[in-house]
Amino acid sequence: SQCPNRPGGRLQSSEWPKTCPVPGQLGIVEDPDYPTAVSWDFAPRCMVGEQKENATIPRIHCLFTAADFRNGHGISLVASTTVTSHLLGLGALEDRPDPLAAQKRAARGPAYDIVDVPGKGKGVVANRRIRRGEIIIVDFPAVLIGTHFLTDAAPHHRRRILKQAIKQLPERTRERVNGLTKREGEYEVDSILGQNSNSVVLGDGEIHVGLFTEAARINHSCRPNAYFRFSEERLTMEVGAYRQIETGEEIVMSYVPVTAKHTDRRNYLKENWGFDCKCSLCLASELDVSDSEGRRRRMTELKESVLHARREGFFQDAINMAGEWLMFSEWESLPPLESEFHDTLSELYLLNGDMVNATRHGRMALDEWVKLGSVDDDQLERSRLFLRGLSLPAAQPKVGK
Numbered sequence: 001s002q003c004p005n006r007p008g009g010r011l012q013s014s015e016w017p018k019t020c021p022v023p024g025q026l027g028i029v030e031d032p033d034y035p036t037a038v039s040w041d042f043a044p045r046c047m048v049g050e051q052k053e054n055a056t057i058p059r060i061h062c063l064f065t066a067a068d069f070r071n072g073h074g075i076s077l078v079a080s081t082t083v084t085s086h087l088l089g090l091g092a093l094e095d096r097p098d099p100l101a102a103q104k105r106a107a108r109g110p111a112y113d114i115v116d117v118p119g120k121g122k123g124v125v126a127n128r129r130i131r132r133g134e135i136i137i138v139d140f141p142a143v144l145i146g147t148h149f150l151t152d153a154a155p156h157h158r159r160r161i162l163k164q165a166i167k168q169l170p171e172r173t174r175e176r177v178n179g180l181t182k183r184e185g186e187y188e189v190d191s192i193l194g195q196n197s198n199s200v201v202l203g204d205g206e207i208h209v210g211l212f213t214e215a216a217r218i219n220h221s222c223r224p225n226a227y228f229r230f231s232e233e234r235l236t237m238e239v240g241a242y243r244q245i246e247t248g249e250e251i252v253m254s255y256v257p258v259t260a261k262h263t264d265r266r267n268y269l270k271e272n273w274g275f276d277c278k279c280s281l282c283l284a285s286e287l288d289v290s291d292s293e294g295r296r297r298r299m300t301e302l303k304e305s306v307l308h309a310r311r312e313g314f315f316q317d318a319i320n321m322a323g324e325w326l327m328f329s330e331w332e333s334l335p336p337l338e339s340e341f342h343d344t345l346s347e348l349y350l351l352n353g354d355m356v357n358a359t360r361h362g363r364m365a366l367d368e369w370v371k372l373g374s375v376d377d378d379q380l381e382r383s384r385l386f387l388r389g390l391s392l393p394a395a396q397p398k399v400g401k
């Protein structure tokens with residue numbers, strides 16, 4: 001038939017779900033003959049979400065599991081059929097070879113160990129010096145859940161589907177998920193997700209909750225030395241170093257925007273995560289905290305001023321303020337990714353008609369992107385195109401004020 005159930009072979013986006021309409025009945029569907037043109041490892045289980053008054057079609061959420069995702073790591077998606085089709089269309093579930101720099105990095109083995117950290121449970125600690133910009137962890141989601149599903153599903157349905165999502169994972173990944181930190185007195189599945197997930201954006205801007213079992217061991221700090229980037233096309237999370245990290249130092253990320261006020265950060269962590277932050281900044285003196293607050297305030301102001309000056313065409317002012325912003329961010333130990341900073345400066349110089357500096361920063365950006373060896377080559381390609389564009393007559397700068 002046109003929509004055979006679980007045909008053999010690789011995952012294909014084909015015309016699904018257009019040619020294989022998802023079932024229309026309300027409630028959870030557990031139908032082993034549910035037609036799909038995609039080869040999943042279990043029959044998808046679907047639920048029709050609440051139909052909003054102005055919506056023409058109700059949202060349909062399904063649980064899909066692909067056990068061979070990333071060499072047997074496996075993934076369970078609890079997402080709308082639209083988002084799943086979108087991911088298949090991007091080829092996000094297909095395997096592609098890593099860039100050379102990423103392969104070299106993998107060959108060196110992990111630069112960290114997962115160990116007990118006083119007062120915080122487990123944590124990730126560097127077992128060698130990590131250089132600034134280096135990618136420390138490359139991780140894949142064990143489970144990805146659309147937030148619309150979380151709001152549409154009744155609590156008991158939600159837990160049932162999420163438990164099933166974990167159960168259907170390959171054994172090693174399932175054990176890693178079940179071994180994550182959890183809190184007493186909460187439903188296990190809620191606790192695992194609540195304590196360990198990261199938000200990522202998929203499809204048309206919908207936030208999804210992702211469980212990345214390795215990165216989930218990273219504790220919070222208001223003075224992070226690492227950050228994460230997520231590639232939708234590769235369904236991969238990368239944790240990179242903000243600055244040089246010494247052997248024995250804990251690798252920490254911020255669970256809150258770093259520019260939020262100190263008290264707001266602490267309240268957010270208490271209310272949303274349920275812990276009193278014991279990071280180095282929270283344990284520091286009042287004077288240190290207030291110095292740090294001042295620098296972060298200045299960084300926020302300068303960033304806004306750079307954007308404003310750029311919009312208004314005052315490119316030289318934007319360049320000067322970007323330099324000042326860099327100085328403050330270095331003082332605060334929150335430097336930007338070098339590649340991104342050079343990209344920005346290169347563009348500003350181009351707008352200002354300074355081709356020499358535009359090319360200089362463009363080259364530095366490209367060098368950094370190459371060194372980074374990110375699994376997502378899009379930015380590298382954009383930098384290459386940008387540099388190529390600089391040498392073409394069409395790249396005449398717009399004249400600023």
Ligand SMILES: C[S@@+](CC[C@H](N)C(=O)[O-])C[C@H]1O[C@@H](n2cnc3c(N)ncnc32)[C@H](O)[C@@H]1O
Binds near residue numbers: 119121217220276279
């Ligand atoms: C994503 S997990 C991090 C890894 C976790 N420590 C473990 O043992 O697997 C988040 C939990 O770690 C603990 N945690 C993370 N950062 C902390 C901090 N700055 N201060 C105190 N506890 C922290 C809290 O219990 C929090 O709910």
